[in-house]
Amino acid sequence: MKYISFLLSLYFLISFSKSSKFNDNSDDNPDPGYENLLKWGLSHNLTITSKIKFIKSKSTKQYIAKNLIPEDDIIMDIPPSCMLNINSTLTLLNSKKFFKAFINYVEAEKLSTEVMKDEYHVDQAFMSYVLYIVNKKPKYYSKNNFYKYYSPMFYIFEQNLDNLPFYFSSEQMRFFLNTSFGSVFEIFNRYIQEESFTFEKKIFNKSIEYEEYLKYRIFSMQKSYEVNKTINIVPFIDYIKKDFKKINCEFNVSDNGHIIIKAKENIFPGEELIMNPAAISNQHRFTFFGETFDEIKDKFNTFNIPSLIPNYITDKNVIFDLESFGNKARVDLVEIDFYKSIMFVYKKFAKLINEDDSDIGACNLMLKYLKRIRSNYEYINKDEVRKAFFSQKDIDNVLRIIEGEKLFIDRRISLLMIHIKNLKERMNRKVNYDAEDVNDL
DSSP, X not given: OHHHHHHHHHHHHHHHHHHHTTGGGXXXXXXXXXXXXXXXXXXXXXXXXXXXXXXXXXXXEEEEESSOBOTTOEEEEEOGGGOBOHHHHHHHHOOHHHHHHHHHHHXXXXXXXXXXXXXXXXHHHHHHHHHHHHHHSHHHHTTSHHHHHHGGGGGGGOOOOTTSGGGOOHHHHGGGTTSHHHHHHHHHHHHHHHHHHIIIIIISOSOOOHHHHHHHHHHHHHTEEEETTEEEEOSSGGGSEEOSSSOOEEEEEOTTSOEEEEESSOBOTTOBOEEOOOSOXXXXXXXXXXXXXXXXXXXXXXXXXXXXXXXXXXXXXXXXXXXXXXXXXXXXXXXXXXXXXXXXXXXXXXXXXXXOOSHHHHHHHHHHHHHHHHHXXXXXXXXXXXXXXXXXXXXXHHXXXXXXXHHHHHHHHHHHHHHHHHHHHHHHOOOOTTSOOGGGO
């Protein structure tokens, strides 16, 4: 009995120590913005357990358990009425100008060759513009039904974005030169600039403060969830921590469009609520969320590089028009047989520089190219990274991105070397015509 009593005492001591670090902002010291958001949510059919509480510190806003939350308990039920999508946006704005602008934007995007063509791009971009303009001119829009309905939800857009690459200095961004992340980030950055230009010059014919639009475009990426094939900006979920460790919550979408969050296991008083991050790469997470994870360090949705850079392979002064190969001018190393799709590019290049243009010769040039790319990472000095960034989080993110790319390229080099070995074995596997045919005996 003494041993059991000791364990119980130890458990409560640990629970108290966990919760005590959050006591600076308890229920006795509520955050007005969150309180207004919560009141709004409850008035629009949000269901949220009384067993959690909202904590705001200098750098985070999050939920912790206030009381024991048993496994399978519903922590939160977020109905469609608490979500923002393009339909609710246009309906509440009730503006011929905005409705026509949306139609024009849809048509403009069909013709665009520059702007990102992901499934929900148009909806997210247009909602970002609406949020930008409504928050820029609150007095003008305060009487509009969109503003009246959604203004409490604007609280979720208040946060520091300094740890996102969009806000890094040129000195900090130099660490990503010649990396896949550098290319991916430039593509995202160009896409968003193109969106802003389209709204400014082609849709609304009004100047845009790009830095302000950028904020809402980032928010629309951070806080969007697909619900029954529609993209929605959803409040409250952000305050549940995202991690791959100690997961205690799970997320589901019901048939009626509600987002249901349940306890995956017992959650004890003082514990943080934690759920799995969205299934995206560290490159994407770093760009729009300012965070990365060791668990997905070398996982990539895409690893797109030029198919060939001549001076990475030869010292000969050659003119090689890579762009003439169209979409084969770049290759995505995520594809298992990436080398097959660009073999003909290397064969043509091999001929140009008077080298072996067989399959093996082409693959050897490709291997040389990948090894040269891999060597670029050795010039990134960890001590210089630590000096360039002020927060440990930024330092960890940058080093994790670099280490992940190195691991990934090492795997692709190994894959190509195996392919070259197999090619050589097949070439050396000849029929022995000198052997006697037993049928001739």
